[in-house]
Amino acid sequence: MAYLLLFVGGDPGQIVRNPSTPKQYQKFIMLPNSVFQRLVKWCPWLLRVRDEPKQPVKVLVTGAAGQIGYAIVPMIARGLMLGPDQPVVLHMLDLPRSADALKGVRMELIDAALPLLRGVVVTSDEAEAFKGVNFAVLIGGWPRKEGMERNDLIAKNVTIYRSQASALQKHAAPNCKVLVVANPANTNALVLKEFASAIPTKNITCLTRLDHNRALGQISEKLGVHVGDVKNAIVWGNHSSTQFPDASHATVRTEQGEKPVRELVADEKWLREEFVSIVQQRGAAVIKARKQSSSLSAASSACDHMRDWILGTPKGSWVSMGVHSDGSYGVPEGIFYSFPVTCEKGEWAIVQGLQVDEFARSKMELSVNELEEEKVIAYELVSS
Numbered sequence: 001m002a003y004l005l006l007f008v009g010g011d012p013g014q015i016v017r018n019p020s021t022p023k024q025y026q027k028f029i030m031l032p033n034s035v036f037q038r039l040v041k042w043c044p045w046l047l048r049v050r051d052e053p054k055q056p057v058k059v060l061v062t063g064a065a066g067q068i069g070y071a072i073v074p075m076i077a078r079g080l081m082l083g084p085d086q087p088v089v090l091h092m093l094d095l096p097r098s099a100d101a102l103k104g105v106r107m108e109l110i111d112a113a114l115p116l117l118r119g120v121v122v123t124s125d126e127a128e129a130f131k132g133v134n135f136a137v138l139i140g141g142w143p144r145k146e147g148m149e150r151n152d153l154i155a156k157n158v159t160i161y162r163s164q165a166s167a168l169q170k171h172a173a174p175n176c177k178v179l180v181v182a183n184p185a186n187t188n189a190l191v192l193k194e195f196a197s198a199i200p201t202k203n204i205t206c207l208t209r210l211d212h213n214r215a216l217g218q219i220s221e222k223l224g225v226h227v228g229d230v231k232n233a234i235v236w237g238n239h240s241s242t243q244f245p246d247a248s249h250a251t252v253r254t255e256q257g258e259k260p261v262r263e264l265v266a267d268e269k270w271l272r273e274e275f276v277s278i279v280q281q282r283g284a285a286v287i288k289a290r291k292q293s294s295s296l297s298a299a300s301s302a303c304d305h306m307r308d309w310i311l312g313t314p315k316g317s318w319v320s321m322g323v324h325s326d327g328s329y330g331v332p333e334g335i336f337y338s339f340p341v342t343c344e345k346g347e348w349a350i351v352q353g354l355q356v357d358e359f360a361r362s363k364m365e366l367s368v369n370e371l372e373e374e375k376v377i378a379y380e381l382v383s384s
Protein backbone atom coordinates (compact mmCIF):
# COMPACT_ATOMS: atom_id res chain seq x y z
CA MET A 1 0.00 0.00 0.00
CA ALA A 2 1.33 3.50 -0.88
CA TYR A 3 1.53 6.15 1.81
CA LEU A 4 1.96 9.89 1.55
CA LEU A 5 3.92 10.99 4.62
CA LEU A 6 3.06 14.45 5.92
CA PHE A 7 5.75 15.94 8.15
CA VAL A 8 4.20 18.26 10.65
CA GLY A 9 5.94 20.87 12.82
CA GLY A 10 4.67 23.62 15.09
CA ASP A 11 2.71 23.41 18.30
CA PRO A 12 2.78 20.04 20.02
CA GLY A 13 -0.26 18.07 19.02
CA GLN A 14 -1.00 20.31 16.02
CA ILE A 15 -1.86 18.36 12.93
CA VAL A 16 -2.12 20.17 9.62
CA ARG A 17 -3.01 18.17 6.59
CA ASN A 18 -4.24 18.68 3.11
CA PRO A 19 -7.87 17.60 3.20
CA SER A 20 -7.88 16.90 -0.52
CA THR A 21 -5.47 13.95 0.02
CA PRO A 22 -7.47 10.72 0.26
CA LYS A 23 -7.49 9.45 3.84
CA GLN A 24 -6.08 6.02 3.04
CA TYR A 25 -2.85 7.67 1.81
CA GLN A 26 -2.30 9.79 4.88
CA LYS A 27 0.08 8.98 7.71
CA PHE A 28 1.35 11.63 10.08
CA ILE A 29 4.78 11.92 11.60
CA MET A 30 5.21 14.59 14.27
CA LEU A 31 8.69 16.14 14.13
CA PRO A 32 10.36 18.76 16.33
CA ASN A 33 10.06 22.24 14.86
CA SER A 34 13.81 22.60 14.19
CA VAL A 35 13.89 19.43 12.08
CA PHE A 36 10.69 20.50 10.31
CA GLN A 37 12.18 23.92 9.45
CA ARG A 38 15.26 22.25 7.94
CA LEU A 39 13.13 19.85 5.95
CA VAL A 40 11.02 22.69 4.58
CA LYS A 41 14.20 24.52 3.56
CA TRP A 42 15.36 21.51 1.55
CA CYS A 43 11.93 20.56 0.24
CA PRO A 44 9.82 23.77 0.08
CA TRP A 45 6.92 21.89 -1.49
CA LEU A 46 6.29 20.37 1.92
CA LEU A 47 4.82 23.71 2.98
CA ARG A 48 1.90 23.05 0.66
CA VAL A 49 0.46 20.67 3.21
CA ARG A 50 0.07 23.62 5.59
CA ASP A 51 -2.24 25.52 3.21
CA GLU A 52 -5.71 25.83 4.63
CA PRO A 53 -8.25 25.79 1.80
CA LYS A 54 -10.01 29.14 1.24
CA GLN A 55 -13.61 29.48 2.32
CA PRO A 56 -16.08 29.88 -0.58
CA VAL A 57 -17.21 33.41 -1.42
CA LYS A 58 -20.59 34.35 -2.87
CA VAL A 59 -20.57 35.98 -6.29
CA LEU A 60 -23.76 37.47 -7.74
CA VAL A 61 -24.26 37.74 -11.50
CA THR A 62 -27.39 39.60 -12.58
CA GLY A 63 -28.74 39.17 -16.11
CA ALA A 64 -27.21 35.72 -15.81
CA ALA A 65 -29.43 34.22 -18.52
CA GLY A 66 -28.22 36.79 -21.06
CA GLN A 67 -25.29 36.78 -23.48
CA ILE A 68 -22.62 38.11 -21.15
CA GLY A 69 -24.04 36.17 -18.21
CA TYR A 70 -23.78 32.90 -20.10
CA ALA A 71 -20.17 33.65 -21.04
CA ILE A 72 -19.05 34.83 -17.61
CA VAL A 73 -20.40 32.22 -15.19
CA PRO A 74 -18.03 29.43 -16.29
CA MET A 75 -15.14 31.90 -16.24
CA ILE A 76 -15.93 32.76 -12.61
CA ALA A 77 -16.38 29.11 -11.69
CA ARG A 78 -13.00 28.30 -13.26
CA GLY A 79 -11.21 30.85 -11.10
CA LEU A 80 -10.55 33.42 -13.83
CA MET A 81 -12.06 36.18 -11.74
CA LEU A 82 -10.99 35.51 -8.15
CA GLY A 83 -8.09 33.13 -8.56
CA PRO A 84 -7.57 29.40 -9.11
CA ASP A 85 -7.71 28.59 -5.38
CA GLN A 86 -10.88 30.52 -4.54
CA PRO A 87 -14.05 28.41 -4.28
CA VAL A 88 -17.25 30.24 -5.19
CA VAL A 89 -20.98 30.00 -4.71
CA LEU A 90 -22.71 31.56 -7.70
CA HIS A 91 -25.90 33.54 -7.24
CA MET A 92 -27.64 34.08 -10.59
CA LEU A 93 -30.48 36.56 -10.98
CA ASP A 94 -32.66 37.16 -14.00
CA LEU A 95 -36.26 38.14 -14.71
CA PRO A 96 -39.05 35.60 -14.00
CA ARG A 97 -39.55 35.11 -17.75
CA SER A 98 -35.95 33.81 -17.96
CA ALA A 99 -36.39 31.37 -15.07
CA ASP A 100 -36.24 28.29 -17.32
CA ALA A 101 -33.19 29.54 -19.18
CA LEU A 102 -31.50 30.16 -15.84
CA LYS A 103 -32.30 26.62 -14.69
CA GLY A 104 -30.67 25.39 -17.90
CA VAL A 105 -27.51 27.38 -17.14
CA ARG A 106 -27.45 25.81 -13.67
CA MET A 107 -27.72 22.34 -15.22
CA GLU A 108 -24.80 23.11 -17.52
CA LEU A 109 -22.68 24.37 -14.64
CA ILE A 110 -23.29 21.10 -12.81
CA ASP A 111 -22.52 19.15 -15.99
CA ALA A 112 -19.22 20.99 -16.38
CA ALA A 113 -18.03 19.47 -13.05
CA LEU A 114 -16.17 22.58 -11.93
CA PRO A 115 -14.22 21.86 -8.72
CA LEU A 116 -14.22 25.49 -7.50
CA LEU A 117 -18.00 25.74 -7.78
CA ARG A 118 -19.50 25.05 -4.34
CA GLY A 119 -23.11 25.97 -5.03
CA VAL A 120 -25.48 27.69 -7.45
CA VAL A 121 -28.49 29.79 -6.48
CA VAL A 122 -30.84 30.66 -9.34
CA THR A 123 -33.59 33.13 -8.64
CA SER A 124 -35.68 36.00 -9.91
CA ASP A 125 -36.01 37.42 -6.39
CA GLU A 126 -33.62 40.31 -5.76
CA ALA A 127 -33.52 39.79 -1.98
CA GLU A 128 -32.50 36.15 -2.38
CA ALA A 129 -30.02 36.99 -5.12
CA PHE A 130 -28.18 39.67 -3.10
CA LYS A 131 -28.25 37.78 0.21
CA GLY A 132 -24.78 37.80 1.75
CA VAL A 133 -22.94 38.28 -1.55
CA ASN A 134 -19.29 39.34 -1.35
CA PHE A 135 -19.00 40.32 -5.02
CA ALA A 136 -21.71 41.54 -7.38
CA VAL A 137 -21.33 41.70 -11.16
CA LEU A 138 -24.35 43.61 -12.40
CA ILE A 139 -25.08 42.80 -16.03
CA GLY A 140 -28.89 42.72 -15.89
CA GLY A 141 -30.43 45.25 -18.27
CA TRP A 142 -31.07 45.82 -21.94
CA PRO A 143 -28.35 45.92 -24.57
CA ARG A 144 -28.43 48.43 -27.41
CA LYS A 145 -29.23 47.48 -30.95
CA GLU A 146 -27.72 48.76 -34.18
CA GLY A 147 -28.05 52.52 -34.56
CA MET A 148 -28.50 53.24 -30.83
CA GLU A 149 -26.00 55.05 -28.58
CA ARG A 150 -25.29 53.51 -25.17
CA ASN A 151 -26.93 56.36 -23.34
CA ASP A 152 -30.15 55.67 -25.30
CA LEU A 153 -30.54 52.91 -22.71
CA ILE A 154 -30.84 55.30 -19.76
CA ALA A 155 -34.62 55.19 -19.53
CA LYS A 156 -34.70 51.38 -19.78
CA ASN A 157 -31.85 50.59 -17.44
CA VAL A 158 -31.31 53.14 -14.66
CA THR A 159 -34.60 52.27 -12.95
CA ILE A 160 -33.33 48.68 -12.60
CA TYR A 161 -30.34 50.07 -10.69
CA ARG A 162 -32.55 52.13 -8.39
CA SER A 163 -34.32 48.93 -7.35
CA GLN A 164 -31.16 46.85 -7.12
CA ALA A 165 -29.48 49.51 -4.97
CA SER A 166 -32.04 48.77 -2.25
CA ALA A 167 -31.42 45.03 -2.49
CA LEU A 168 -27.65 45.58 -2.44
CA GLN A 169 -27.83 47.78 0.63
CA LYS A 170 -30.23 45.53 2.54
CA HIS A 171 -28.95 42.08 1.72
CA ALA A 172 -25.35 42.06 0.46
CA ALA A 173 -22.30 41.63 2.72
CA PRO A 174 -21.42 45.13 4.03
CA ASN A 175 -18.08 45.17 2.20
CA CYS A 176 -19.49 43.79 -1.05
CA LYS A 177 -17.47 44.83 -4.10
CA VAL A 178 -19.60 45.79 -7.08
CA LEU A 179 -18.92 45.95 -10.79
CA VAL A 180 -21.60 47.49 -13.02
CA VAL A 181 -21.50 46.22 -16.59
CA ALA A 182 -24.99 47.11 -17.88
CA ASN A 183 -25.22 50.33 -19.88
CA PRO A 184 -25.09 53.21 -19.31
CA ALA A 185 -22.52 51.68 -16.96
CA ASN A 186 -21.10 54.86 -15.38
CA THR A 187 -24.52 56.34 -14.67
CA ASN A 188 -25.97 53.07 -13.40
CA ALA A 189 -23.04 52.97 -10.96
CA LEU A 190 -23.90 56.50 -9.84
CA VAL A 191 -27.52 55.48 -9.18
CA LEU A 192 -26.27 52.55 -7.09
CA LYS A 193 -23.99 54.83 -5.10
CA GLU A 194 -26.82 57.28 -4.42
CA PHE A 195 -29.34 54.66 -3.32
CA ALA A 196 -27.06 52.14 -1.59
CA SER A 197 -25.31 54.58 0.73
CA ALA A 198 -24.46 51.83 3.24
CA ILE A 199 -22.03 50.34 0.70
CA PRO A 200 -18.73 52.27 0.66
CA THR A 201 -18.49 54.39 -2.52
CA LYS A 202 -15.05 52.96 -3.27
CA ASN A 203 -16.68 49.50 -3.51
CA ILE A 204 -18.79 50.55 -6.50
CA THR A 205 -17.10 50.53 -9.90
CA CYS A 206 -18.10 50.23 -13.56
CA LEU A 207 -16.59 48.42 -16.50
CA THR A 208 -14.30 50.33 -18.85
CA ARG A 209 -11.75 47.52 -18.90
CA LEU A 210 -13.22 46.29 -22.15
CA ASP A 211 -12.31 49.64 -23.75
CA HIS A 212 -8.87 49.45 -22.12
CA ASN A 213 -8.33 45.95 -23.52
CA ARG A 214 -9.58 47.09 -26.92
CA ALA A 215 -6.95 49.86 -26.84
CA LEU A 216 -4.21 47.32 -26.03
CA GLY A 217 -5.52 45.11 -28.83
CA GLN A 218 -5.38 47.91 -31.40
CA ILE A 219 -1.83 48.89 -30.43
CA SER A 220 -0.74 45.27 -30.67
CA GLU A 221 -2.33 44.92 -34.14
CA LYS A 222 -0.78 48.16 -35.36
CA LEU A 223 2.74 47.27 -34.20
CA GLY A 224 2.57 43.52 -34.80
CA VAL A 225 3.56 42.84 -31.18
CA HIS A 226 2.10 40.46 -28.64
CA VAL A 227 -0.76 42.08 -26.72
CA GLY A 228 0.77 40.78 -23.47
CA ASP A 229 3.77 43.03 -24.10
CA VAL A 230 1.65 46.20 -24.32
CA LYS A 231 0.65 48.03 -21.14
CA ASN A 232 -0.46 51.31 -19.60
CA ALA A 233 -2.97 52.50 -22.15
CA ILE A 234 -5.65 54.65 -20.52
CA VAL A 235 -9.35 55.00 -21.17
CA TRP A 236 -10.60 58.27 -19.70
CA GLY A 237 -14.25 59.07 -19.14
CA ASN A 238 -17.53 57.47 -20.00
CA HIS A 239 -18.09 53.97 -21.36
CA SER A 240 -19.54 55.55 -24.50
CA SER A 241 -18.38 57.08 -27.75
CA THR A 242 -17.13 60.18 -25.87
CA GLN A 243 -14.50 58.12 -24.04
CA PHE A 244 -10.89 59.10 -24.67
CA PRO A 245 -8.56 56.16 -25.35
CA ASP A 246 -5.10 57.55 -24.68
CA ALA A 247 -1.90 55.78 -25.78
CA SER A 248 0.46 58.57 -24.79
CA HIS A 249 1.79 56.76 -21.70
CA ALA A 250 1.54 53.24 -23.09
CA THR A 251 4.66 51.13 -23.55
CA VAL A 252 5.70 47.92 -25.29
CA ARG A 253 8.14 45.38 -23.84
CA THR A 254 10.89 44.73 -26.40
CA GLU A 255 14.18 42.89 -26.27
CA GLN A 256 15.81 46.28 -25.72
CA GLY A 257 13.55 47.08 -22.76
CA GLU A 258 10.31 49.04 -22.53
CA LYS A 259 9.65 51.48 -25.38
CA PRO A 260 6.95 54.16 -25.60
CA VAL A 261 4.12 53.30 -27.99
CA ARG A 262 4.33 56.85 -29.35
CA GLU A 263 7.92 56.27 -30.43
CA LEU A 264 7.19 52.88 -31.98
CA VAL A 265 4.05 53.97 -33.82
CA ALA A 266 5.66 57.26 -34.89
CA ASP A 267 2.36 58.45 -36.32
CA GLU A 268 0.71 61.07 -34.13
CA LYS A 269 -2.22 61.41 -36.53
CA TRP A 270 -3.05 57.68 -36.19
CA LEU A 271 -2.82 57.88 -32.40
CA ARG A 272 -5.05 60.96 -32.18
CA GLU A 273 -7.61 60.03 -34.80
CA GLU A 274 -7.89 56.47 -36.09
CA PHE A 275 -6.88 54.73 -32.85
CA VAL A 276 -9.25 56.88 -30.80
CA SER A 277 -12.18 56.40 -33.13
CA ILE A 278 -11.69 52.61 -33.58
CA VAL A 279 -11.74 52.07 -29.81
CA GLN A 280 -14.65 54.48 -29.27
CA GLN A 281 -16.71 52.75 -31.97
CA ARG A 282 -15.66 49.17 -31.36
CA GLY A 283 -18.88 48.26 -29.54
CA ALA A 284 -20.95 49.53 -32.48
CA ALA A 285 -18.72 47.67 -34.97
CA VAL A 286 -19.26 44.40 -33.08
CA ILE A 287 -23.03 44.99 -32.99
CA LYS A 288 -23.00 45.61 -36.75
CA ALA A 289 -21.11 42.39 -37.37
CA ARG A 290 -22.78 40.11 -34.81
CA LYS A 291 -26.20 41.74 -34.65
CA GLN A 292 -25.76 41.68 -30.88
CA SER A 293 -23.39 43.42 -28.57
CA SER A 294 -19.97 42.20 -27.38
CA SER A 295 -20.31 39.27 -25.00
CA LEU A 296 -17.21 37.15 -24.70
CA SER A 297 -14.88 40.15 -24.62
CA ALA A 298 -17.16 41.88 -22.08
CA ALA A 299 -17.20 38.78 -19.87
CA SER A 300 -13.45 38.32 -20.13
CA SER A 301 -12.79 42.00 -19.36
CA ALA A 302 -15.16 41.92 -16.38
CA CYS A 303 -13.06 39.03 -15.00
CA ASP A 304 -9.88 41.08 -15.61
CA HIS A 305 -11.41 44.05 -13.81
CA MET A 306 -12.37 42.06 -10.70
CA ARG A 307 -9.19 39.96 -10.64
CA ASP A 308 -6.91 42.99 -10.75
CA TRP A 309 -9.02 44.83 -8.17
CA ILE A 310 -9.00 41.90 -5.72
CA LEU A 311 -5.61 40.31 -6.40
CA GLY A 312 -3.69 43.46 -7.46
CA THR A 313 -2.24 44.97 -10.63
CA PRO A 314 1.24 43.82 -11.67
CA LYS A 315 4.09 46.08 -10.52
CA GLY A 316 4.61 49.00 -12.93
CA SER A 317 1.25 48.51 -14.65
CA TRP A 318 -2.06 50.24 -14.40
CA VAL A 319 -5.51 49.47 -15.79
CA SER A 320 -8.62 51.56 -16.49
CA MET A 321 -11.57 51.39 -14.11
CA GLY A 322 -14.74 53.45 -13.84
CA VAL A 323 -14.73 54.86 -10.29
CA HIS A 324 -16.29 57.75 -8.41
CA SER A 325 -14.24 60.83 -9.21
CA ASP A 326 -12.33 62.43 -6.33
CA GLY A 327 -11.46 65.49 -8.43
CA SER A 328 -8.23 64.00 -9.86
CA TYR A 329 -7.15 65.49 -13.21
CA GLY A 330 -9.78 68.20 -12.84
CA VAL A 331 -12.66 65.73 -13.28
CA PRO A 332 -15.47 66.98 -11.03
CA GLU A 333 -16.61 64.87 -8.10
CA GLY A 334 -20.08 63.35 -8.32
CA ILE A 335 -19.69 61.29 -11.49
CA PHE A 336 -18.25 57.85 -12.23
CA TYR A 337 -15.36 58.37 -14.62
CA SER A 338 -12.77 56.00 -16.04
CA PHE A 339 -9.25 56.65 -14.73
CA PRO A 340 -5.94 54.80 -14.77
CA VAL A 341 -5.72 52.92 -11.47
CA THR A 342 -3.38 50.58 -9.65
CA CYS A 343 -4.78 48.03 -7.20
CA GLU A 344 -3.31 46.48 -4.10
CA LYS A 345 -4.88 44.40 -1.33
CA GLY A 346 -8.38 44.87 -2.71
CA GLU A 347 -8.16 48.68 -2.98
CA TRP A 348 -7.84 50.79 -6.12
CA ALA A 349 -6.00 54.12 -6.32
CA ILE A 350 -6.05 56.61 -9.19
CA VAL A 351 -2.59 56.98 -10.75
CA GLN A 352 -1.49 60.55 -10.05
CA GLY A 353 0.81 62.99 -11.80
CA LEU A 354 0.45 61.89 -15.43
CA GLN A 355 1.00 64.62 -18.01
CA VAL A 356 -2.26 65.66 -19.69
CA ASP A 357 -1.78 67.94 -22.70
CA GLU A 358 -4.32 70.33 -24.24
CA PHE A 359 -5.51 67.76 -26.77
CA ALA A 360 -6.15 65.15 -24.05
CA ARG A 361 -7.82 67.74 -21.80
CA SER A 362 -10.31 68.71 -24.51
CA LYS A 363 -11.17 65.04 -25.15
CA MET A 364 -11.55 64.34 -21.44
CA GLU A 365 -13.99 67.24 -21.09
CA LEU A 366 -16.40 65.68 -23.62
CA SER A 367 -17.06 62.75 -21.32
CA VAL A 368 -17.38 65.01 -18.27
CA ASN A 369 -20.10 66.98 -20.04
CA GLU A 370 -21.88 63.85 -21.23
CA LEU A 371 -21.81 62.28 -17.76
CA GLU A 372 -23.18 65.46 -16.16
CA GLU A 373 -26.05 65.36 -18.67
CA GLU A 374 -26.71 61.65 -18.08
CA LYS A 375 -26.77 62.34 -14.34
CA VAL A 376 -29.54 64.92 -14.69
CA ILE A 377 -31.65 62.60 -16.86
CA ALA A 378 -31.06 59.63 -14.54
CA TYR A 379 -32.01 61.56 -11.39
CA GLU A 380 -35.23 62.71 -13.05
CA LEU A 381 -36.07 59.12 -13.97
CA VAL A 382 -35.34 57.58 -10.58
CA SER A 383 -37.08 60.28 -8.58
CA SER A 384 -40.25 60.45 -10.72
Ligand SMILES: NC(=O)C1=CN([C@@H]2O[C@H](COP(=O)(O)OP(=O)(O)OC[C@H]3O[C@@H](n4cnc5c(N)ncnc54)[C@H](O)[C@@H]3O)[C@@H](O)[C@H]2O)C=CC1
Pocket residue numbers: 062063064065066067068069093094095098139140141142143144153157160180181182183184185207208210211239293294295298
Ligand atom coordinates in the same frame (compact mmCIF):
# COMPACT_ATOMS: atom_id res chain seq x y z
N1 LIG B 1 -19.66 48.01 -19.89
C1 LIG B 1 -19.37 47.27 -20.94
O1 LIG B 1 -18.22 47.20 -21.36
C2 LIG B 1 -20.43 46.52 -21.67
C3 LIG B 1 -21.74 46.60 -21.29
N2 LIG B 1 -22.70 45.88 -21.94
C4 LIG B 1 -24.07 45.98 -21.43
O2 LIG B 1 -24.35 44.82 -20.63
C5 LIG B 1 -25.76 44.61 -20.58
C6 LIG B 1 -26.09 43.15 -20.85
O3 LIG B 1 -25.72 42.79 -22.16
P1 LIG B 1 -26.08 41.34 -22.74
O4 LIG B 1 -25.75 40.28 -21.77
O5 LIG B 1 -25.51 41.27 -24.10
O6 LIG B 1 -27.67 41.47 -22.86
P2 LIG B 1 -28.76 40.31 -22.89
O7 LIG B 1 -30.04 40.94 -23.34
O8 LIG B 1 -28.26 39.12 -23.61
O9 LIG B 1 -28.89 39.92 -21.34
C7 LIG B 1 -29.38 40.82 -20.39
C8 LIG B 1 -30.12 39.99 -19.36
O10 LIG B 1 -30.53 40.87 -18.32
C9 LIG B 1 -31.79 40.43 -17.89
N3 LIG B 1 -32.46 41.48 -17.14
C10 LIG B 1 -33.16 42.56 -17.58
N4 LIG B 1 -33.63 43.25 -16.55
C11 LIG B 1 -33.23 42.61 -15.42
C12 LIG B 1 -33.41 42.86 -14.05
N5 LIG B 1 -34.15 43.88 -13.61
N6 LIG B 1 -32.85 42.01 -13.17
C13 LIG B 1 -32.13 40.95 -13.61
N7 LIG B 1 -31.93 40.66 -14.90
C14 LIG B 1 -32.48 41.49 -15.80
C15 LIG B 1 -32.51 40.03 -19.18
O11 LIG B 1 -33.62 39.18 -18.92
C16 LIG B 1 -31.39 39.34 -19.92
O12 LIG B 1 -31.36 37.94 -19.64
C17 LIG B 1 -26.36 45.57 -21.60
O13 LIG B 1 -26.85 46.72 -20.91
C18 LIG B 1 -25.17 45.95 -22.47
O14 LIG B 1 -25.34 47.19 -23.09
C19 LIG B 1 -22.40 45.06 -23.00
C20 LIG B 1 -21.09 44.95 -23.42
C21 LIG B 1 -20.01 45.69 -22.80
Ligand SMILES: O=C([O-])CC(=O)C(=O)O
Pocket residue numbers: 143144150183210282283284286293294
Ligand atom coordinates in the same frame (compact mmCIF):
# COMPACT_ATOMS: atom_id res chain seq x y z
O1 LIG C 1 -21.67 48.95 -27.35
C1 LIG C 1 -22.54 48.39 -26.69
O2 LIG C 1 -23.72 48.70 -26.63
C2 LIG C 1 -22.08 47.29 -25.81
C3 LIG C 1 -20.91 47.82 -25.11
O3 LIG C 1 -21.03 48.54 -24.16
C4 LIG C 1 -19.60 47.60 -25.74
O4 LIG C 1 -19.47 46.74 -26.60
O5 LIG C 1 -18.68 48.31 -25.36
